[in-house]
Amino acid sequence: MSRFAFYGPGLPTIEAGELKGKLIVVEGADGVGRSTHIALLKEWFERTGHAVLDTGMTRSALAGKGLEAATEGNTLGPIATSLFYATDFADRLENAIIPALRAGFVVLTDRYIYSLMARAIVRGADPRWMKGLYEFALKPDIVIYLQADVEQLVRRVVQTTGFNYWESGMDLNLGDDMYDSFLEYQGRLLRIFDAMSREYGFHVVGTTAHIEDVAEEIRNHVEPLFAAGVSA
Amino acid sequence: MRSDDEQTFPGRLFVVEGIDGSGKSTQLSLLQKWLASEGYGTYFSEWNSSPLVRDVTRRGKKKRLFTPMTFSLIHATDFADRSERHIIPPLKAGAIVLADRYAYTAFARDVARGVNARWVRNLYQFAVTPTIGFYFRISVDEAVKRIVGGRDAISYYEAGMDRTHIDDTAESFRVFQGAVIDEYDRMVEEFGLVVIDASQSIEDQQAQMRVAVTRSLLGARKMDARA
Numbered sequence: 001m002s003r004f005a006f007y008g009p010g011l012p013t014i015e016a017g018e019l020k021g022k023l024i025v026v027e028g029a030d031g032v033g034r035s036t037h038i039a040l041l042k043e044w045f046e047r048t049g050h051a052v053l054d055t056g057m058t059r060s061a062l063a064g065k066g067l068e069a070a071t072e073g074n075t076l077g078p079i080a081t082s083l084f085y086a087t088d089f090a091d092r093l094e095n096a097i098i099p100a101l102r103a104g105f106v107v108l109t110d111r112y113i114y115s116l117m118a119r120a121i122v123r124g125a126d127p128r129w130m131k132g133l134y135e136f137a138l139k140p141d142i143v144i145y146l147q148a149d150v151e152q153l154v155r156r157v158v159q160t161t162g163f164n165y166w167e168s169g170m171d172l173n174l175g176d177d178m179y180d181s182f183l184e185y186q187g188r189l190l191r192i193f194d195a196m197s198r199e200y201g202f203h204v205v206g207t208t209a210h211i212e213d214v215a216e217e218i219r220n221h222v223e224p225l226f227a228a229g230v231s232a
Numbered sequence: 233m234r235s236d237d238e239q240t241f242p243g244r245l246f247v248v249e250g251i252d253g254s255g256k257s258t259q260l261s262l263l264q265k266w267l268a269s270e271g272y273g274t275y276f277s278e279w280n281s282s283p284l285v286r287d288v289t290r291r292g293k294k295k296r297l298f299t300p301m302t303f304s305l306i307h308a309t310d311f312a313d314r315s316e317r318h319i320i321p322p323l324k325a326g327a328i329v330l331a332d333r334y335a336y337t338a339f340a341r342d343v344a345r346g347v348n349a350r351w352v353r354n355l356y357q358f359a360v361t362p363t364i365g366f367y368f369r370i371s372v373d374e375a376v377k378r379i380v381g382g383r384d385a386i387s388y389y390e391a392g393m394d395r396t397h398i399d400d401t402a403e404s405f406r407v408f409q410g411a412v413i414d415e416y417d418r419m420v421e422e423f424g425l426v427v428i429d430a431s432q433s434i435e436d437q438q439a440q441m442r443v444a445v446t447r448s449l450l451g452a453r454k455m456d457a458r459a
Contacts, residue, residue, distance in 0.1 A: 012300040012346030062297050063306070066288040075284055076309075077316035079358050083309035084285070090301045132354040136301055 004101070008135020011090075014098060016138060021101035022225055023138060025112040027193070028146030029186055030167040031156040032207055033214070034110050037146065040215045041222070045106050050226075053100040056110035060091035082120040086133055089116060093137065101138075113137045114200065118192040122185070123172065141225050144218055145202035150187050152207065157182070233335060233359045243323035244452055245360055246445060247334040249416065250368030251409045252390060253375030254430045255437070257332050259368065262438050263445065267328050273455035275322040277314060277331045285310040293389055300345035303389070307338055308355050315359060323360065326453040335359045336367075336423065340415035344408060345395050363448050365423060366441060367416055370430040372406045 004016040004023070024041070026034050038054055045052045067088050069075075076084060100107050113134040121127050148156075157163060163178035165171075169185025170178065197204060203221045207214055246263065248256035267274045289306055292298050298306070322329050335356040342352045379385055388394065391401045392408025420427055426444055428437050 009348030009351050012348075062292050062302055063288050066284055069284060076313055080285070080309050080313035080316060083305060083312050083355075087288075087302055087305040087309055090299075090305055091297075094299050094301065126357075129354065129357050132351065132357075135351055 005139050006135065007137050007139055008132070010138075011094065011098075011136050014094070019098065019101040019138075020104040022106045023097065023101060023109070023140040024106065024222060024225075025109050025114075025140040025143045026146065027111055027114050027143055027202065028207075029148060029153055029189060029193070031153050031160065032146045032148045033156070033211070034146060036211065037144075037215060037218055038108050038110050040211075041218060042108055044219060045108075050106045051104070052108055053096070053105045054108040054110070055092065055096055060088045061095065062091040063088040078120070078123050078125065082116075082123075082125055082130070082133075085116050085120075089113065090136065097138070109140075112140065112143070114143070114193070114196050114202075118189050118196065121192050122169070122188050142222060143200060143202045144221060145193065145197055145204050146207050146214075147204050148207045150183055150190065153186055154179075154182065233353075233356060233361045241320075241323040241360070242326040242453060243329055244448060245319065245323060245329045245331065245362040246364050246366070247331040247336070247362045248366045248368065249333060249336045249340075249425070250370065250430060251372070251375050251412055251416075252386075253378040254368035254370045255378070255434065256366070256368040256430075258434065259366075259428070259437055259441060260330055260332050262434075263441055264330050266438075266442060267330075267445075271454040272449075272452065273325075273327045275318070275327045275329045277318045277322075277329055285313060293387070296388065296394070298389065298394065300342065300347050300395070303345065303394075304338065304342040304347050304352060304355070307342075311335065311338065311356070312358060319360060326455070328449075328452065331362070334362060334365065336365060336416070336419055336425070339419060340412045341392075343415050344392065344411035364444055365425045366444075367420060367425040367427050368430040368437075369413075369416070369427050372409050372413065374431060375409065376402060376405065 004019045006016055010016060026038050026041075028034050035056075042052045042054050063084060067084055097107050097109065117127070117130040117134060120130055157167070163182055165178075167186075168178040168182040169188075170181055172181070172185060174184040175181035196202070205214060205217050205221065209217075248260045250256045264274050264276060285306065289310065292302070292306065319329055319331065338356060339349070339352055343349045386401050386405050391405040392411075393399075393401070393404045396404045396407045398404035398407060416425075419425060428440055430437065
């Protein structure tokens, strides 16, 4: 069983060492295929006898509604917005992720603190401040970073959901239209992720190959975590 | 909090701190009346002022959804909004900004709830360092006597019942606010807070505040509202 630790002083009243389970994070840009690969991983885990909680960036019970209102109306300043997202994340960490880990689940999370930090940093937040802020977070067992360049992201986005306001970073006034803005915004985000990848030791998985091959590579990264556990 | 060299605002920021029942709000409003009568433009900034965050806070308190961490973060969110909206702009405009509670409140009560002291100080790194931070020091027993409405007026989180697990509101308040006072006392030196003995008469306390404030008003702008 893994012994969990926090990035910093952590959460009051929670002893990281008593947590069991595994915390697996899948990070990557918008449209890179995170949800597809999380679904495949979940299926694989369940087939091999693990109980799985998959949790995305769905909103928390505490701050979810307020956050939606903030996003729609864009009424909070950049620092307050970063902190509002941190509140929402803390609520999910304490009320969903930690209880599941305590019960020995494999927790698969679609994004984690890294996306929250990247989005804030791209909007001008001080990276050291963000890092200090998220010191209450648990260190995951592994971070799978699905990598793609901006051209790949564009191809996926136009063939699926189309460009949207937030994924194009339209609030930052980076380009004349959503396409120009998307290129610039996602390019900046990718550079921040590359830096974090080195700092936090992400396991980088390219996404140009066929879905099945990418999924296999992901499993190869994850499998060693279960070497001594239930047959995986 | 921000380092001083980043701050070149023409305004001034005076904050009052202390536990409930310390009389700090009374003192701040007396200070405001005096500053206004002296011709300064004053701007009053209260804690918990953003409508959006206030709704989340209210609901969280009512349903008791908060942990020490989310309690700390939602108040920091609210403070950031207040800072970006109601503190920095008037300071830039040369106003005298008066704040009833400031980041020190978070440092005191979050740490009393078990949040790491260094972490919560980093959290408020964006806050403007006040011109003067007044700390109204009072004993818990005296504060309890002064709270209007008695024990029924004390809320669950104010009494720290989430932390103490003591069922009796007044008793929990005593224990929790005692820990909050310990944190305030620790901060006096760390942040150079000006301590006002809140057991003195209202007039004496106000006179001491005015002396301290006068010294830091040199060069501050006066604004005639009718000009």
